[in-house]
Amino acid sequence: MCSRHWFYCFLVCIVACTFSSAQPGDTDHKEEPVTELGQWMDRMNSAFRKLRRQADNAALNPSSIELVAIMQESAAKALELTPEKTEDLPEGERAKFVERYREELGKLITQLKELEAAFRADDNALALQQIRALGAARKHGHEEFQKDQN
Numbered sequence: 675m676c677s678r679h680w681f682y683c684f685l686v687c688i689v690a691c692t693f694s695s696a697q698p699g700d701t702d703h704k705e706e707p708v709t710e711l712g713q714w715m716d717r718m719n720s721a722f723r724k725l726r727r728q729a730d731n732a733a734l735n736p737s738s739i740e741l742v743a744i745m746q747e748s749a750a751k752a753l754e755l756t757p758e759k760t761e762d763l764p765e766g767e768r769a770k771f772v773e774r775y776r777e778e779l780g781k782l783i784t785q786l787k788e789l790e791a792a793f794r795a796d797d798n799a800l801a802l803q804q805i806r807a808l809g810a811a812r813k814h815g816h817e818e819f820q821k822d823q824n
């Protein structure tokens with residue numbers, strides 16, 4: 675094989691590697707949520723993760739209040755939407771399922787108001803307790819309402 679041929683082979687490899695490494699599956703990024711509800715949940719999740727890391731630090735309470743506000747906005751948007759799982763249920767069960775979903779989200783919204791109040795009062799010990807309760811609410815919410823759980 676002549677040297678020019680080798681050079682072309684080399685170029686083809688470089689181009690192939692460049693394109694294959696640009697595939698979404700090769701990146702660290704998580705897949706985009708499929709539903710609008712999933713997108714709001716994702717937003718709530720990012721705020722919640724930051725919040726858990728800083729909740730014990732009273733100096734960061736103004737920022738923690740902003741993170742809670744993001745969670746409150748996301749939960750309010752979620753309340754207007756319905757879980758994807760609803761469509762998998764028999765028609766006769768759907769209304770009750772959505773009602774239960776809204777009931778549980780309503781509780782989450784109340785918990786978020788209490789969390790905001792704890793940060794405003796600089797009661798970080800209480801805020802930490804409430805964050806644990808939010809984690810439990812998330813777990814139960816997903817077990818009952820998220821598709822492909824259990």
Ligand code: HEM
Nearest residue numbers: 707709711712715718719722757758778779812815819820
């Ligand atoms: C701190 C509280 C919560 C956080 C941080 C959270 C976070 C998340 C995340 C990250 C997802 C996956 C999004 C995706 O990539 O598609 C998700 C999905 C979901 N969450 Fe939550 N969640 C919380 C509470 C709840 C509660 C209380 C409920 C129910 C009352 C709930 C219902 C759902 C449902 C139904 C889905 C699936 C999306 C769909 O059906 O379209 N979540 N959540």
